[in-house]
Each structure stands twice: as C-alpha cells, then as structure tokens.
Amino acid sequence: MNRAVLVVGGGLAGLTTALRCADQGFEVTLLEARPRLGGAAGSFRRGDLDVDTGQHVILRCYTAYRALLRRFGAADGIHVQPKLRIPVLRPDAPPSVLRRWQAPAPLHLAPALLGYRALAPAERLGAARTALALRALDPADPELDEHSFGDWLRSRGESARAVDALWGLLSVAALNAQPDRSSLALAVKVFRTGVLDGTDSADIGIPRRPLGALHDTAAHRALHAAGVRVLLRTKAVGLRRDALGWRVPVRGRGGEDVLNADSVVVAVPHQHATALLTGLPLPAVPRWSGLSAAPIVNVHVHYDRAVLAEPMAAVLDSPVQWLFDRTAIAGARHGQYLALSLSAAQDLLDRRTDELRELFLPALRDLLPAARRARVDDFFVTREPRATFDQAPGTRAMRPAADTGLTGLVLAGAWTATGWPDTLEGAVRSGERAARVVRAATGDARQAGVEVSR
Missing domain, CATH: 3.50.50.60 (FAD/NAD(P)-binding domain)
Structure with missing residues (x-):
C-alpha cells in the first residue's frame, strides 16, 4: 500500500x-x-521559565488523550490525583474543599456537595437533587443544545449563589463560557462524563512538564x-x-x-x-x-517566596478563577511561580498589563496571606483570543x-x-x-x- x-x-x-x-x-x-x-x-x-501558552488540566476520563501521551512515551508527564480534591479559596473566609469518596457513582460526590461550605445547607441539598437530574439527561439529545445551562439550572430552582459558586465554578473552566452562555448539551457532557457517571472520572491531572x-x-x-x-x-x-x-x-x-x-x-x-x-x-x-471564538487570559506572577500551599486551587468571590503552582514545572530557580487561568475572559482580553497587575495583585493578597509579605519578581500576561470555539x-x-x-x-x-x-x-x-x-x-x-x- x-x-x-x-x-x-x-x-x-x-x-x-x-x-x-x-x-x-x-x-x-x-x-x-x-x-x-x-x-x-x-x-x-521567558528568562529562566518554561511558560505554557495556556494552563491545561485533564480528567481521568480523558482516555484518548492519555493514550496519545503513552504513544508519545510521555505518560509520566501528567500527574493524576488519586482522588478528586479541589481546594476552593475565598477572600477573608476559610477554604472549602470539593472531594469525592471511594463509592459507586453518584454517591462518590456526597461529601463534595453536602460538605461544601461555600453554599448554605439548603443549597447543598438542592445541588444534590440537580446532580441527579443532570445524570438523567442525554448529552446526545439535540434539543438540549437549544438551551443554556444557566436557564436549566434556574428551572431546577438553583439559587444565583449555587449557579456561580458550584456549577459555574466547574463549567466556566470546562466550557470557557458562563452558564448563561453555555450549551446545556455540552454542560451535560461535562458533568455526566467528567463527574457523575464514574467514580474516578473527575480526578484531575496536571502536567509535570x-x-x-x-x-x-x-x-x-x-x-x-x-x-x-x-x-x-x-x-x-x-x-x-x-x-x-x-x-x-x-x-x-x-x-x-x-x-x-x-x-x-x-x-x-x-x-x-x-x-x-x-x-x-x-x-x-x-x-x-x-x-465564533472565546478567549482565555493567563496571568503569571513570580514571587520571591512560596505563597500558595496547594498545587492548584479554585477561587470564588474574586477576579481570580483558578490558581496553579508552576514553580517546578517551569524550572523556576527561586520563589514560587503562579499561573492564573481566566476563562470566558472577554472583558479582560484588551486590558493593558499594568491594569491587570493593579487588579490581580491585590486580589492575590486578599486570598493568600503570604503574598502580602512577598516581593513580585515578575508579572506578565498571555492572551489566547481564540482559545476555544464559543460553546x-x-x-x-x-x-x-x-x-x-x-x-x-x-x-x-x-x-x-x-x-x-x-x-x-x-x-x-x-x-x-x-x-x-x-x-x-x-x-x-x-x-x-x-x-x-x-
């Protein structure tokens, strides 16, 4: 042939x-x-740093991508959590943690939903009911694509706080769109395949290189x-x-x-x-x-000392969305290098770097007490105007x-x-x-x- x-x-x-x-x-x-x-x-x-054009994470359910890395001989380049664990930071509030149990799906998410302190007890129970309703939807149903994820959540009685602090926290990162701008069909795909249908599907993988x-x-x-x-x-x-x-x-x-x-x-x-x-x-x-296309903006901050104790964290009630410690990955020789990944970033895309510095450095000080005493050795921004299609x-x-x-x-x-x-x-x-x-x-x-x- x-x-x-x-x-x-x-x-x-x-x-x-x-x-x-x-x-x-x-x-x-x-x-x-x-x-x-x-x-x-x-x-x-950039200088001594290897900088990724955008911060990517994977889920354990990304079977095709992980197989490709094995074909490359680079499977060890991704570290996958033994169990889903997402620290959630808020200014002037103790952190929350989204974590799973080793239990059959969807019971594996009970601690994540019922112990999530960013929501009131009634909102946690409502979120559990919504998760069961999501699991009953078929992402291949073409009718779902005609509706937004936000409209569907509100039709289930989800509060504005729950839409923002739970469902939006995850869907914005996965779909690069706010819930009101996200296809319900794609949101169902994210939550069913990535979170609800398998016990370990949502365990997060972060590049080691x-x-x-x-x-x-x-x-x-x-x-x-x-x-x-x-x-x-x-x-x-x-x-x-x-x-x-x-x-x-x-x-x-x-x-x-x-x-x-x-x-x-x-x-x-x-x-x-x-x-x-x-x-x-x-x-x-x-x-x-x-x-059409949707942008992602990445803010990079290199401190002279460690300010974040976690490899990554999600953030609420702040301009920051997700934080990643990239010190070892990037080969930083001193201090701690953080990357902030900002999805659905239409309002940030055209803002000057000095404006973003004035916005995000105080926000980081509000979230990370150690950052208040740290010196910023480098601050820069990378922009992906067409990071994804508009989903x-x-x-x-x-x-x-x-x-x-x-x-x-x-x-x-x-x-x-x-x-x-x-x-x-x-x-x-x-x-x-x-x-x-x-x-x-x-x-x-x-x-x-x-x-x-x-």
Whole structure:
C-alpha cells in the first residue's frame, strides 16, 4: 500500500491523525505553520521559565488523550490525583474543599456537595437533587443544545449563589463560557462524563512538564518512529483537486511549492479551515463559519517566596478563577511561580498589563496571606483570543462531521462534531475519527474498483 495523506495542522488533532494514518500504512506528511508542534497547547521560554501558552488540566476520563501521551512515551508527564480534591479559596473566609469518596457513582460526590461550605445547607441539598437530574439527561439529545445551562439550572430552582459558586465554578473552566452562555448539551457532557457517571472520572491531572515537552519534543520522536514526514514553518495556502488527486500549494522556509496527496486532512482551527476551503465545491454550505471564538487570559506572577500551599486551587468571590503552582514545572530557580487561568475572559482580553497587575495583585493578597509579605519578581500576561470555539447554545448544528462529502477531504479539530467540548480530549478524538474516515474512504474506493492515485 502506497497512499499519500497530507495532514494540515500540527495540533493534537493533526498529530493524532498523522500517527493513526501511519499505523494504517499510509504515507503521511504533516504540515505545521508554526516552528513547533502542539498547536495551542505549547510552551515558550521567558528568562529562566518554561511558560505554557495556556494552563491545561485533564480528567481521568480523558482516555484518548492519555493514550496519545503513552504513544508519545510521555505518560509520566501528567500527574493524576488519586482522588478528586479541589481546594476552593475565598477572600477573608476559610477554604472549602470539593472531594469525592471511594463509592459507586453518584454517591462518590456526597461529601463534595453536602460538605461544601461555600453554599448554605439548603443549597447543598438542592445541588444534590440537580446532580441527579443532570445524570438523567442525554448529552446526545439535540434539543438540549437549544438551551443554556444557566436557564436549566434556574428551572431546577438553583439559587444565583449555587449557579456561580458550584456549577459555574466547574463549567466556566470546562466550557470557557458562563452558564448563561453555555450549551446545556455540552454542560451535560461535562458533568455526566467528567463527574457523575464514574467514580474516578473527575480526578484531575496536571502536567509535570511543560506542554512543549509533551506535545512537541515527545511528539516529534513518535512521528519520526512512525515514518511521518514533518514540515514545520510550512503553511498550506490553498487546496485544489484534479483527476489525479489533491494539490496543496504551500509556503515555507524554502519558498513556495505544491504538494500532492490522495487525501487531505484539514486539522486547523475553524476560522483557518473556512479560509482554506473557500472556493471548493463542498456538497453542503459550511455551517461552521457561524462558529465564533472565546478567549482565555493567563496571568503569571513570580514571587520571591512560596505563597500558595496547594498545587492548584479554585477561587470564588474574586477576579481570580483558578490558581496553579508552576514553580517546578517551569524550572523556576527561586520563589514560587503562579499561573492564573481566566476563562470566558472577554472583558479582560484588551486590558493593558499594568491594569491587570493593579487588579490581580491585590486580589492575590486578599486570598493568600503570604503574598502580602512577598516581593513580585515578575508579572506578565498571555492572551489566547481564540482559545476555544464559543460553546454557546445552538452550536451543535454548526459543528461539522469529519467527512466533508468531497472525496479525500477530511476535517479534524476539537471544533468538529465530536460530541465533546473544545478540550484536549475532544481534539484527540477528532483525530482518531478523521483517520477512520480516511481509511474507510480509501477502502470504499478499492472495493469499487477505483484506482487510487499515487
């Protein structure tokens, strides 16, 4: 078998597709416009620190992503909690802890709900009833996608405090949208698959190494071993098809060229896919052009001493949302380096760094008494304007299948119709699905007696 597959995009979806296609005997070339692999889940160097472009966590239920890391030989790069435990900090209040029992689902969450001091006793009981109601919903029900998670919570009698301090605490981080802007179908997927259906599904995993080590360095080794040709700093600038297959004009360090392939997998963000596929005779109008993007802002603070005793913490009643201790991961040689991950950050995206400093340093002092005595050695901000697609009600119908209907043209990416939110897991699953479509389409052609061009 000597069939050529071109994968456009070196994020997790593209990496997965390339490896799966190589496993199936295809000759695979992977294009990536950046000088590194990993897409949005990468790293860069700032002084002595290895800084991730965004703070990512995983759940134990991310089985496809964890399998990909094993393929990379980097499974030990993620530390997964033995049991779910989330410290929750509030200004001028003792911390709370969300934790689970070792009990059959959904009883494993009883201590998390009933012992959560951020809510009043009646609100905790109401949350337990809502959790049971959530578990009865089917995330594949298309009608759910027409409603917001916030509206559904209020219809269950959830108070504004419960929506913010419990359901929003988790869903904003998972969906990059406030409950009133979140698809109920995707929220059900998050809470059922990630929290309610399995005892250990929600145990949190945090990278032990920079994402660049996991998704770039380790990925390169796996791709090389699989025989995948990798072209970095090489951008596809168009697609066209003729009687012999696909022709892909590219622009890279060596100038301009045209690559030939029997199948092309477009594994880039939806905005780039729209531009790349413009002018092709697709059987259906690309509805994904209606998808919009949602930002994440990351605030980075390097103190001269330890100020946070936990590896991570969620935060209520503060501009801070989630805190992560990245000192060891980033290779910091002194003090403590914290990253603040701020989802649904539309109101922060365009604010200057000095404004964010004036907002977040006092907020950290309110949360962490040790920060009041600490010196700030560095403060900087990274912004992801298009961190995810906007996972709002009505987006299900806009997410395309992997199969475009054009022979040899396949889509991959967390924004495609995976049934998952825009997560690392969704990206990997989309790549697996794209590889299956490539294989099935080629098999169909052979069964029909059609010669596959080389």
